């Protein structure tokens with residue numbers, strides 16, 4: 001067991017866990033933040049995507065010991081009122097089917113728009129290709145990213 | 154709460170006045186309960202009418218949704234139907250997932266695309282009845298006749314002076330009324346919600362990361378468990394050594410039941426680490442099977458003398474004997490994993506003489522019944538609360554993972570959540586069965602289809618044919634038969650069971666026949682359908698006109714045959730009560746075939762939620778395409794050779810072509826859409842591929858075919 005002080009969603013949180021515990025499970029089991037999902041555990045599906053200093057990373061493959069004081073953002077902290085342009089677009093386009101993959105999809109898309117507020121269709125495809133949606137909502141995910149990009153400041 | 158019991162002659166509604174004011178209208182969700190009561194088969198006493206529509210004095214309307222939600226949109230679509238007839242203000246409608254209660258809800262399961270057809274009429278009547286009672290309360294309040302009042306989006310309106318009262322303001326009065334014996338349902342043209350684009354009721358929670366799914370459920374003091382099952386199908390547990398596993402921090406115990414060993418601890422990660430340290434010995438119980446064995450087995454089964462005849466019309470032997478030409482083709486499909494995005498999991502708390510269950514299930518009642526049997530307690534002592542399901546695809550029709558949680562909780566005497574890793578999920582069994590089909594067609598000298606023979610063989614597949622499907626009824630001499638092989642590899646229903654592959658095989662074969670007789674594939678199908686209509690052979694179990702209508706609509710919208718530089722492939726299928734036709738379009742780019750677009754025409758009767766329906770079709774097509782292209786689970790000595798998404802490929806965004814969806818508008822009562830869009834896709838794509846390259850794809854996954862070397866169809870270039 002080791003003691004960690006993490007910077008999550010702009011707050012400092014403390015936890016005692018094994019150093020090799022993936023950030024995903026620290027969030028879910030120890031901090032009660034279950035918006036970040038488990039899908040594969042091996043970096044293949046993107047359900048567990050969070051931001052690490054603004055970059056999209058797969059939290060299932062990131063041991064808590066490697067997090068340090070870097071800034072982590074999860075779906076719960078993407079916006080204060082759930083009104084990030086992507087969140088609004090996701091509702092407007094009615095993207096979710098079962099919904100399980102969608103937090104990860106939004107976090108990947110948010111990291112893309114941070115860097116590239118007006119991505120081309122191809123850039124969206126490339127950025128989103130690491131996120132699986134078993135329900136096949138890809139058309140709507142794509143549409144919602146485009147819609148949000150028109151509303152990014 | 155006080156019940157003011159007034160039963161209508163229609164006998165499925167019950168009115169209740171809520172203690173705090175307002176109205177609750179209970180209704181049976183249950184066709185069966187009503188039928189049973191008519192037959193005198195219902196348990197003694199009154200019918201229980203307990204799916205609620207509640208209107209509170211503050212105008213909030215609550216509708217309880219009893220069916221599991223796994224992405225099929227039911228939690229949104231059902232309340233829409235009630236709210237439309239009620240003329241409710243949708244922004245005031247709250248939808249609550251109801252817990253399992255078989256007394257209240259019949260058919261509380263998700264599978265077979267059956268929920269909407271099952272409930273359509275009674276949902277409408279429940280809404281219309283509440284509206285009628287609110288209008289009566291309004292008329293009374295204003296001392297006017299019922300004909301003089303109407304409703305407008307959550308208000309009762311006095312027609313003569315325009316006075317308005319909200320539903321909430323009249324709900325308590327309305328609860329004192331009498332349930333009308335019969336109510337008039339809306340005209341289709343007056344629907345305000347049905348057929349519109351209505352967003353999912355859980356969207357907000359989903360996009361802000363609120364706990365919704367089984368895996369998200371947490372209870373103070375709950376333990377985490379992972380279950381290690383035999384690694385090969387055909388093995389059984391011999392013994393195990395848990396010393397090293399138990400030494401991992403956070404591990405509380407290692408327990409065993411049946412052929413499984415369960416590691417129980419304080420967190421998912423600790424349990425996951427410890428399980429890898431288990432030393433388990435298995436012994437072989439039944440021979441361990443490998444995929445090449447199955448390939449050989451299929452060949453034998455196709456020659457087997459003891460096939461079960463499923464349908465026989467005319468004299469098929471004679472037809473083939475006298476044929477001018479015989480066409481033969483075989484198609485094979487592999488096992489598939491369901492792989493819902495949320496792996497299996499369930500919470501159980503077994504107590505003295507009761508049990509609490511919480512989690513994602515497509516068949517909560519079955520889970521409860523099986524739990525009751527396992528624990529030897531009455532089902533009534535078991536509660537089951539449904540969470541949202543992170544996908545199902547048929548996997549959660551089984552209760553195996555629920556029972557594991559029950560077993561572990563019983564052994565630990567503690568609340569436990571069993572969690573499957575992705576590897577557990579993919580290797581833990583219950584797959585889409587592997588099957589092979591042989592089709593034969595007999596043609597006479599003028600190229601008429603005079604004989605048709607289909608033999609389906611499968612591994613734990615049950616009957617792998619759908620003997621009454623098209624083209625049955627359109628051919629004079631026809632024989633459909635099947636042979637099943639029992640294997641230790643477990644199988645189960647997989648979205649659009651059987652038809653998920655059969656449709657591809659059949660629609661590809663019809664394309665082969667059309668090509669050989671020199672007919673346009675669309676005209677060929679229409680000609681067969683005309684034949685079935687004018688002069689049917691045997692029983693016809695599909696609606697010929699509905700099938701023709703989707704064929705025509707898809708052909709029209711896609712500009713069938715009018716695009717010289719595009720290879721088009723056609724497919725049409727009737728399954729799970731609905732009809733879907735598809736046209737796939739492939740364009741050659743730098744000598745490589747690229748799947749650009751799929752058109753779909755669907756007839757599912759009245760479209761309830763435009764948003765949900767569109768997505769069901771698009772998602773079904775993506776699902777059908779992805780699995781036809783990539784999906785395959787193979788075995789070596791009983792062990793699945795794929796165990797996660799690195800070696801079991803699922804379709805991704807880049808591989809998805811454009812999809813354009815059209816619905817037939819015929820006003821027929823809704824017939825369901827969770828599955829029917831999936832079956833036609835493989836055939837449409839394979840037929841387009843043939844048009845583009847001259848190569849036939851006979852086996853899935855396509856990507857493994859020699860004919861498709863180096864090509865990923867959807868990839869945009």
Ligand code: FES
Pocket residue numbers: 037038039040041042043044045046047048049058059060061
């Ligand atoms: S759970 Fe992390 S990528 Fe799948």
Ligand code: FES
Pocket residue numbers: 096097098099100101102132133134135136137224494543544
């Ligand atoms: S919405 Fe179900 S996995 Fe994406």
